[in-house]
Amino acid sequence: MSVFLDFEASSLSKHSYPIEVAWVFEDGRARSFLIKRIPGWTDWSSEAEALHGISREQLARDGVDVSTIVSEMVETLADHDLSASAPSWDGKWLSALLRAAGNPSHELRLRKSDEAFLDLAKEVAGSSVSDKDIEDFVSDIIERTEPSSPPHRALPDALLELDRWKLVREEARDLQAKRP
Incomplete structure (x- = not known):
């Protein structure tokens, strides 16, 4: 897990x-x-x-x-x-x-959390999505979820990574569903 x-x-x-x-x-x-x-x-x-x-x-x-x-x-x-x-x-x-x-x-x-996000996106989206597209996809999610003023506390920071992981999983499902 x-x-x-x-x-x-x-x-x-x-x-x-x-x-x-x-x-x-x-x-x-x-x-x-x-x-x-x-x-x-x-x-x-x-x-x-x-x-x-x-x-x-x-x-x-x-x-x-x-x-x-x-x-x-x-x-x-x-x-x-x-x-x-x-x-x-x-x-x-x-x-x-x-x-x-x-x-x-x-x-x-x-x-690195980013590696976990990439692995999850590849697993969920499947082989029909290129590695470059997966990298861009994960980078976009990280950018979109970057807080304007980070909390600098351990639990909120860890929860941010979990939120990103969940978003990668959810959006990778959508990405996979859109592929022919």
């Missing part, structure tokens, strides 16, 4: 760490956590805080221990197709979270 995952982080520096994670399954089941900082995670950007609105105090108060989060993630997500809109960044924070809990950094792997 497809699952869309997103992180928010302390900054975009190489020393950043994850502060929020959320995932949503293609059937709509979702989970979200604020992440309690561990010793060694010290990087912080006030600019990033202004974007996501999550303070250090909120993390200290409401954050969940990394071991609890990772345990649920591995148990819940291990056998699913995990995608993220920015897998290089989200993968970095996923690896940091896994390592912080003592797990292998590549225990869970992400791919």
